[in-house]
Amino acid sequence: MSLQFNKWLFWNLVAVAVFSSWYLLPNHGFWLDIDKTIFYYFNEKIGHSEIWVNVIGLTNNRAFDGVALLAMGIVYYSYYKGASSERKRQLLIVGFIMLLTAVGLNQLGRAIPVERPSPTLTFDNIYRLTELASFKTKDSSGDSFPGDHGLMLMIFTAFVWRFLSWKAGLWGCVFVVVFSAPRYMAGAHWWTDIYVGALSVASVGMAWLMHTGVFDSLLVWLDKRLPPLSKS
Known part of the structure; x- marks a missing residue:
């Protein structure tokens, strides 16, 4: 319990520290400088390169x-396909709970009193x-x-870091960087929407789910009530 408490405390402190440093500073302090630098860097590339327009x-x-x-499905299935029935x-x-968590935390994020x-x-x-692309896109x-x-x-x-392996977790980290990048490269999001906003919500939500026994209890509860897999 001590180790779980330490993890719970750590991730909650991360969320509070990161979000507070963004939310409480006038005009978001140094975070705004980071946001502006990243936005204008990619916006300039969009304005002067057809390749960038097409890729982004x-x-x-x-x-x-x-x-x-x-x-994400390939990573998850690679661990699923060779596993035992149990x-x-x-x-x-776990996948079902993950989907419910995604829906719940997305609603939690929407409830934050920030309109940006x-x-x-x-x-x-x-x-x-x-205005520059010849096809439908979002900016x-x-x-x-x-x-x-x-x-x-x-x-x-x-x-996946907890229930598959640390290697799967590293793939997840790569996916965060790669698949979230197009949003701020296009200007549809600020960089801090992801690495302050999303990170804060994920840190709080996952800390309470993973390190308080809630997830383990839910997993046991569902396992007792859901029908077994077909052996055919």
Whole structure:
């Protein structure tokens, strides 16, 4: 219990420290400088390179979200396919709880009293991806905080790190970086929407779920009530 308490305390302190340093500082302090630097760096590239327009435009198309889902599915299935029947059952239940957690924490994030338009709706005289691309894409959000895609990816990372392996967890970390990047590269999100907003929500949510015994109790409860896997 002591070790679990230490982990619970650590991740809650991380969330409070990161969010407070962003929320309480005037104009978000040094975080705004980071956000502006990253936004203008990629916005300048969009305005002067057709390759950047096409690449960032494609990765912000709704269809590209399927690539992230496929990548996560491949990692999860690679551990599922060779597992015993008992382990497969456990992984299915874990996956179900993971989906419920994603829905719940996304709603928690929406409840944060912060309404923050994306950079493309904040700054003037900028390049807009939707005006430069010849296909449908996304470059704005009326309320971009916290970053929902980043949050989903972080939740996946936490689950697979604990219930699959540290290698799966590292893949999850790679997915967070790679699949959340197009959002702030296009200006649809601020960098801190992901690495402050999503990280804070994920840290608090997963700390209470993983390190208080709630998840383990839920796993046992579902295991007793759900039907066994078919052996056919």
